Amino acid sequence: MTYQLYEYSYDYHRYLISMLASVFVMKIKPLSDHILIEPVREEEKTRAGILLPETAEKEKPEQGRVIAVGPGRKTNAGKVIPLGLRPGDKVLFTKYGPNEIKVDNKEYLIAKEEDILAIIE
DSSP states (O other), X not given: OOOOOOOSSHHHXXXXXXHHHHXXXXXXXXXXXXXXXXXXXXXOBOTTOOBOOTTSOOOOXXXXXXXXXXXXXXXXXXXEEOOSOOTTOEEEEOXXXXXXXXXXXXXXXXXXXXXXXXXXX
């Protein structure tokens, strides 16, 4: 195993996230153009400032952090087109596109590249 040294920067932060994600997620490796996403649920407040409890009906999240990405989509000629996402990216995705899965009582989403709308910086 080789180790790479990184300056403390955004790339180093993303590298650490990807390494930690690979330890905590049970070696789920997305195939083709699929992406493993951890949904980001924000605390919801009413206009009066009251926090809603976890049991309250909430909308599905539309933001998340990329945990793992597949190798990419294959063309008819057999060439693999790599994805434009990397582990650690915060993304905005379609509300009902990704499939929900649970690993160790934690929710994750598996989405196709076409379900990702934008990268949030």
